[in-house]
Amino acid sequence: xxxxxxxxxxxxxxxxxxxxxxxxxxxxxxxxxxxxxxxxxxxxxxxxxxxxxxxxxxxxxxxxxxxxxxxxxxxxxxxxxxxxxxxxxxxxxxxxxxxxxxxxxxxxxxxxxxxxxxxxxxxxxxxxxxxxxxxxxxxxxxxxxxxxxxxxxxxxxxxxxxxxxxxxxxxxxxxxxxxxxxxxxxxxxxxxxxxxxxxxxxxxxxxxxxxxxxxxxxxxxxxxxxxxxxxxxxxxxxxxxxxxxxxxxxxxxxxxxxxxxxxxxxxxxxxxxxxxxxxxxxxxxxxxxxxxxxxxxxxxxxxxxxxxxxxxxxxxxxxxxxxxxxxxxxxxxxxxxxxxxxxxxxxxxxxxxxxxxxxxxxxxxxxxxxxxxxxxxxxxxxxxxxxxxxxxxxxxxxxxxxxxx
Amino acid sequence: xxxxxxxxxxxxxxxxxxxxxxxxxxxxxxxxxxxxxxxxxxxxxxxxxxxxxxxxxxxxxxxx
Numbered sequence: 001x002x003x004x005x006x007x008x009x010x011x012x013x014x015x016x017x018x019x020x021x022x023x024x025x026x027x028x029x030x031x032x033x034x035x036x037x038x039x040x041x042x043x044x045x046x047x048x049x050x051x052x053x054x055x056x057x058x059x060x061x062x063x064x065x066x067x068x069x070x071x072x073x074x075x076x077x078x079x080x081x082x083x084x085x086x087x088x089x090x091x092x093x094x095x096x097x098x099x100x101x102x103x104x105x106x107x108x109x110x111x112x113x114x115x116x117x118x119x120x121x122x123x124x125x126x127x128x129x130x131x132x133x134x135x136x137x138x139x140x141x142x143x144x145x146x147x148x149x150x151x152x153x154x155x156x157x158x159x160x161x162x163x164x165x166x167x168x169x170x171x172x173x174x175x176x177x178x179x180x181x182x183x184x185x186x187x188x189x190x191x192x193x194x195x196x197x198x199x200x201x202x203x204x205x206x207x208x209x210x211x212x213x214x215x216x217x218x219x220x221x222x223x224x225x226x227x228x229x230x231x232x233x234x235x236x237x238x239x240x241x242x243x244x245x246x247x248x249x250x251x252x253x254x255x256x257x258x259x260x261x262x263x264x265x266x267x268x269x270x271x272x273x274x275x276x277x278x279x280x281x282x283x284x285x286x287x288x289x290x291x292x293x294x295x296x297x298x299x300x301x302x303x304x305x306x307x308x309x310x311x312x313x314x315x316x317x318x319x320x321x322x323x324x325x326x327x328x329x330x331x332x333x334x335x336x337x338x339x340x341x342x343x344x345x346x347x348x349x350x351x352x353x354x355x356x357x358x359x360x361x362x363x364x365x366x367x368x369x370x371x372x373x374x375x376x377x378x379x380x381x382x383x384x385x386x387x388x389x390x391x392x393x394x395x396x397x398x399x400x401x402x403x404x405x
Numbered sequence: 406x407x408x409x410x411x412x413x414x415x416x417x418x419x420x421x422x423x424x425x426x427x428x429x430x431x432x433x434x435x436x437x438x439x440x441x442x443x444x445x446x447x448x449x450x451x452x453x454x455x456x457x458x459x460x461x462x463x464x465x466x467x468x469x
Contacts, residue, residue: 134434150445153434168443357427 017355021342024353034058035247035373040345046378048368049351053325054216054297055373056247056290062283069282076277081264084274089281096288097252101223101238105260108252108281110273112212112241113139115251117146118269119208119239120179124149128175131165131205133157133191135360140179140210146268150174156184156360159195166203176205182214182225186359186367188326190218193229200234208237216245216291217325222298246287248280301325301372304379308370311383316396328354329366329386332395337364340393347385414456422455436462442469 017024030039035055038047056062069089077084090108097106109115120143124130130149132140135156144151152169155161166176178200180191193209200207211224219227222245226235236257242250253263264270276284291297309323318330331337334355341353344366352367359365370379390396410422418424424432429452433444436458442465452458 134431144446148447150443151447152437152443152445153430155434165437165443168437168441357425 017338017353020338022345024338024341027345027350032057035371036375036378038350040350043348045345045348045350046374046382047350048370048374048382050371051213051244051369052247052371052373053213053245053301053369054247054287054291055371056245056287059247059287059290061290062247062286065286066279066283070277070279073278075279077275079274080271081275082271086275087278087281089278089285090275093281093285093288094252096285097254100221100288100292101254102232103238103254104256106252106254107260107263107270108250108276109270110250110276112239112243112249112251113142114269114273115239115241115253116140116210117143118267119237119253119263120144120177121146121269122263122267123147123206123208123237124175124177127173128177129169129172131162131176131178133180135184135186136179137181137185137210137212140181149177157189157192159192159199162196163199163203166199166205176203177208178205179208179210182209182211182218183324183326184360185213185326186354186365187320187328188213188324189321190214190225190324193225193231193235197229197231197234206236207234208239209235210239212239212241212244212251213324213326215240216298217301220295222291222295242280242284242287245291246284248284248287250276250280250284297372301370304370304372304374304376307376307379308368308382311379312386315383315387315390317386317390325370327368327370329368331364331366334364336393336395337366340366340389340395343389343392344385347389349382349385412455414454414459416455417453418455418458419453440466442466 032038035052035057036047038045073087077087081090094106094108098104109118116139120140124147126148128149130144130147130151132144132151132153133156134153152165154165180196183190209226214224216222218225221227226232226238237253237255239253240251242248305325306323309319309327312327312329313319320328331340337353337355344351354365354367356362391398416422418429433449437444440462444465448461452461
């Protein structure tokens with residue numbers, strides 16, 4: 001009897017997926033050539049599933065800042081901010097984030113996952129009520145568990161259902177925190193934030209928005225969905241990540257909440273882990289500056305997102321509800337999804353295979369994420385591969401290809 | 406799940422009924438609407454059988 005025996009239920013499905021071709025949990029890149037190209041098994045592939053929204057991972061200024069920081073400050077902090085102290089970069093990044101969001105306070109975490117864990121578990125505790133969108137990211141669910149609060153789920157993107165569940169809590173004591181995401185990472189759909197804010201106001205709750213996939217993507221200044229929806233004043237906490245549009249790793253929260261500094265001594269995922277290394281902080285700061293100053297990146301991302309989404313839909317694929325940099329193609333079943341995913345890779349397109357239980361409504365998805373760095377030619381290539389494979393797998397009628405040509 | 410199963414109070418929700426944790430959370434969301442009740446997720450930690458779930462709902466109803 002091994003300790004891992006309890007997970008043996010996953011063995012057969014995993015082996016079944018592996019037997020078809022590549023292992024989606026362990027794709028090995030020989031090299032990464034640029035934000036949009038990598039080498040797999042000696043072949044060049046277009047990277048279409050890496051959340052590299054602004055394509056800044058190879059930005060010259062970011063690389064130089066990172067290299068300068070590693071020389072000046074060393075490779076790591078070797079401990080937490082609490083124990084080993086704050087470096088100039090940590091402070092500069094927190095100040096830059098607070099300024100970017102026009103908030104009083106900002107706090108940086110070592111990963112985006114830890115940001116949700118640390119913020120949620122710091123804000124609500126035993127006897128408080130945490131109201132989550134049912135399709136929330138795993139980091140939000142894990143933060144909920146760490147918080148020991150009373151967790152209630154509401155139906156995905158359904159403000160009326162949220163209202164109903166808040167109302168049901170009645171006059172029970174305890175704080176209320178609603179958590180939603182700007183763009184949902186699997187289907188690429190956006191939260192109806194205006195309506196959610198209206199419910200929050202009426203019912204008297206706090207609101208946290210996770211802008212992991214919408215920072216640098218939505219809003220005139222790239223601040224995310226809260227900015228795009230014009231409701232920033234009603235969003236009490238914004239959580240985000242550096243590992244998508246900013247091209248590095250780490251997470252953050254910004255807020256105007258009073259006594260914010262107490263989070264630094266109660267948030268265990270902040271206190272009991274090493275802080276971000278100076279090189280990461282430096283490239284993130286540089287990328288944030290670029291995000292603020294270069295609106296053209298966002299416009300290019302938007303154009304590319306529409307190009308791919310509209311193109312896939314015109315071919316006849318079943319897509320998520322709206323165009324965003326995340327374009328999810330809904331597959332009829334898991335076997336088709338696995339087959340298509342392998343065939344796409346063999347034809348030079350790398351994206352994400354997403355299967356239950358990681359997906360909403362037990363769907364099997366081919367999830368792509370577009371970058372501002374993709375060229376129109378790369379997106380056309382992707383569309384032509386999808387058109388060809390869609391027919392080979394019987395997902396598209398024969399004439400669809402002629403119509404699109 | 407297309408197959409017919411006999412559900413009793415002793416049925417194990419995961420093992421006997423093949424209900425995974427995500428599905429159980431969705432079922433609970435439905436039950437909240439049926440009984441006009443809040444069922445916090447942390448309370449599901451002790452729920453293994455259909456009887457456990459019924460007892461939890463009865464307890465929460467009695468308190469409401």
